Amino acid sequence: MKGESDILKAIKRRLCGERATVMLEFAFVAPLVLIVAIYSADTMRILRTEQQLEIATRLAADVEAHMANYYGNGKTPSSATKNVAKRYLVDVAHVVENVGDVYIKGDSYVLKNLLSVAVDWINRFMKGQAFGDDNLFLKLIGKILGGIMNFVTFRTVNYITDVVPHDRAVKISTAVYIPTILPSAAYAAISLPKRGGGGGGRIGVGQFAPDLEGGKAATAWNLKLNAKKRHRVYCYMPVIDSVPVAPETYVRKFKSWCAKHPLLKGLVN
């Protein structure tokens, strides 16, 4: 017991000494400084990853927009896009120290604008469907009017409306796991700032175009992802229809007819 009291006395003596004070200060301050340093580094790394993910996603969407134009279908993302995009997304994977995988999802949309609506109506008019299919009389009137318009314009209106630029877009979204020591709640706070007004609602950071599905769905998904320390970036990219397939106009039909006729073949060839 005597020995123990000596030890206690020694401890008390050391605690009251100058060296103990320094140790105590260090013990309090060091974790704080460490936490702040890691917090700063983590925050900056998350930002950097998000920026790189945004760039990569935009690139993937750009590739996909061209693929959609080339193939002319709505199946996105294509395997080619995934391959190309993931090549570029390797950099992002490196950012997350090779522990994260990059998920790519996508779909294609046809956006409606004034021109698209007008063109749709003209197309239906030319096909005799401007007044609907229910009323036979109106359908007949529509067909007659469409036929007259086709004849007067040498069917070029039909040609033009079929090659008119359609306002199409592809949507690509990527999600990546960002390892961080920050708790999920803190990460979510950083990753999902409140956004009000502007027509965008609460939408994620890094989008190149707003989420057309609505703010609530995006928020729910983002919260779910953020809880797992995952970040999502989505990007809409417009498709430029540059290689349309044109129907035959009357001019082309006449030339084709002449080309088949032995006497008139030389006229058009």
Place this chain on the structure above:
Amino acid sequence: MEMTGNKEWGTGNVLLGRLASERGSVGVVMALVIFVVMGMMTMTWNTAQLSKAKMRLQNAADSAALAHAVWQARGMNAVQNINDEMYEALSLSVKLRNFARIMEPIALGFDAASNIPFVGIIFKGLAIAMHTIAVLAGGTGGWLATRICKYFLKWIAMFYVYGSSILGVVNAQKLASQNEADPLAACSPSSSVTDPDGWHLGIYSIGVSWPVKDTFLLPLAESGKDEVKKAPWKSDKISIFENSISPWKQIYKFTGAGDAWDIKPYVSKRGDKEGIKVETKKQGGKETTKVDDQGVLPGPTFWIAFKLGQNIETLPLDGFFNSGDKDRWTHKLPMFAIAAGQCITGDVVPHSKKSEEDKTNQRPAGFGAGATAKLVPVSQVFYDIAKGAGYVVDAIVYH
């Protein structure tokens, strides 16, 4: 040593004693350290918020610039499709006209032979038949070209050029708005409801399409001095009917066929209103023709998104420094972002050879159609502007 309760030392001595003592020094150090640490965390948080705000602003500018350029590209592709149709109509009319050119001399020969006694009446009949065929063929060709190209496709093309550009501006503003950028028109009374100052400064985007001269003055060349000699749609001026003694030339003139030969489709090359600029040089006795291909339509679109009253949310510690501010938890920082997009056209040439051969009428990619859009470095826009600053004024006035 008694530190407290000693009246002889007095209050001042007590404080001096406490300061001289090492007891409680840890607390003082911790208070200072926590203050500094909180400051550092605030700075980090604010930097993050600022970075995110900047990203959003840049997105607004990028999406606006790209959207504008995309619609310009769509317009260019539509124009190219119209050009293709123009070529089809014009080539058909030219072939019909050439057929008429063969028939007309024969008819004139029959006309001359009609003076022969007895059989002259037969030659006269043949001459009338030949004239009829020639005028019908030539007139039909001219009528086709005139009606289809000059009175129809021309205006359709103009509609697409102007329409797509306007749609580009509208869509750019819309996208900028959806990316949390308020369009200029959104300085609305509703904003004043939320803002006590009655004035709301959001993100504003301004778009400039440059050079608008090329975009909105697409050359529809009708006859001119600097006609393109080797243009595929160009054919020689028909004069045989003009000088003909044929009584049918009035019909020919009535159809407007004579006007149709000078119609040229829209071209995308920058130059004068006459179309593709051709430079002819003589080098070593050899004449070479060069097509001026500097720049294609349209020029880059230039969008600036800026926000003068950007509110950046900060940590509560910030209020320590701005306790008197009503928006004590926010900073108001001016920010701006610049983006440039460009419609990259394939040469919008007036015809497609493949469409002659390929019965599916599918135009090969890269042969005329295929205009696309992309974001370009802003420095490129400034470089282009430096080359022709005169156009910028027009651009700003337009928008």
